[in-house]
Amino acid sequence: MEELRKLEQLQRTLTFMQSRNFNSSSSHDSNRFLASLILLLISATFLEEASEWVSLEADEKDSQENDNVELNSPPDKRDCGSLQINREEVAMVGLEAMERANSTLEDFCRSYFMFHGMEINIPQMVFRYLPVLSFTESYIYQLDGLNEKITYIPTEGVTALGFEKVKHHGWAADVFEKDPFRPLLNVLECRGLLTERIREELSSGEEYWALERKLCCALMCKMEISVEDVMRAIHLKSFDYRVLNLLLYQLRGEEVNDLHMEFLSVSEFLVEISDDLFTQLPNDIMILQDDVLENSFNILRMFVKIYGPSRAPAMLAKYITDAEEKYENLLKALNPQLSSKYQRRCEEATKEGGKISGHPLGTWSIPPVIVNEDLYRSNCLKY
Known part of the structure; x- marks a missing residue:
């Protein structure tokens, strides 16, 4: 009966995943793995036991318990029982965060595995490292969601640092005052x-979120912002990709390739700008419009505030040109086979995303700027 109950739970989870378009496109086995992982993560018994286990003293742990929780860990894995962790510091992620993180994980695997000599079309390679990568990215997305609640149209309580507590989201702001990555650091350590x-x-992620709050609050409150803060924020924004990449080096027991990290950092910078400028015709879907409505960080929004609507596109184009030059120089320093493979991946990603602009596929297209954000939001609320 117990086995039948488990099978029934698994089938219900698979059905739920399908209804939320959360299924993997690779195979039935992959979907069963994801369903099993979700059941494990949401299991109340698992969470309770994990919370109790990580808070025990080292002398209260025996080797049998260590064997039970060790899942494909590196040879030098530390005894978790030696870490003094409070129940409040146990890292947990929700299903919604996992769903939001899914597209980023797919892109990371398809774009970054090649820099580790790994093939994305070999399931064993993907699933060997997926639990740690998925948990980490989901945890980051969970925090990002809380940060979005804070930045969304702030109306009161803005401080000099731009860290406001909107009336109904003060609890979200509190999270960022209490070392938000501590539970994740505990898991990784x-x-x-x-x-x-x-x-x-x-830490760069925390700095990015703080800058996003500061800059977006400044825009709403008609305060001045600096180009230094804006450029710092756009460079930090892809911190999660760099965390995943560094984790993959650790999981595979390899030294970090600094050339690859530098190249990918420049590529991430260009991709972030491209995403902020993304416009898709004929549906006229503009990221800039959504970011204005939601009061999210968007580099074009910031440049319009700093330089004005007429100068902003030209100033942004200058930063893009400088980054493209650095990108091309670093691309030439890569192994030719890796260079070609990565460029093909960029072409695939651009076509799949429906983008009509962005590096490295031709000319950039900067969408029409929104000169008066207050008027734009007011007009949108009428419909």
Whole structure:
């Protein structure tokens, strides 16, 4: 009866995944794996036992318990029982965060695995490292969702640092005042995966969210912003990709390739700008419009505030040109086979996304700017 109950739960989870378009396109086995992972993560018994287990003293743990929780961990994995972790510091992620993280994980695997000599079309390679990568990205997305609640049309309580507590989301703001990555750091340290570079990149994530709050609040409150803050934010924005990439080096027991990291950092910068400028015809779907309505960070929004609507496109084009030159120089330094493979991947991603602009596929297209954001939002509320 117990096995039958488990099969029934698995089938219900598969049906739910299908209804939310969460199924993997690869195989039935992949979908069963995802369904099993979801059941594990939402299991109340699992969460309760995990919470109790990580808070125990080292001398209360025996080797049998360590064997039960060890899942494809590196050889030098530390004893989690030696870490003093409060129940409040146990890292957990929700299904919604996992769903939001899914597209980023797919893009990461298809775009970054090649820099590790890994083939995306070999399921064993993907699923060997997927639990850690998925959990980490989902945790980041969960925090990002809380940050969005804070930045969404702030109306009161703005401080000099731009860190406001909107009346109904003060609890979300509190999360960022209490070392938000501490639970995730505990997990990575427990598994022997935490490095100083990973810690620094996660700190960059906190800095990005703080800058996003500061800049977006400044726009809403008609305050001045600096181009230094804007450029710092756009460079930090892809911190999650760098965290995943550094984790993959750790999981595979390899030294970090600094040339690859530098090249990908420039590529990430260009992709972030391209995403902010994305416009899709004939449906006239504009990211800039959505970002204005939701008060989200968008580099074109910021440049319009700093330079005005007439100068903003030209100033942004200058930054793009400088980054493209650096991109081309680093691209030439890569292994020719890797270089060609990555360029093909960029072409695939651009076609799949329906973009008509963006590096490295030709000319850039900067959409019409929104000169008066207050008027634009007011007009949108009428319909």
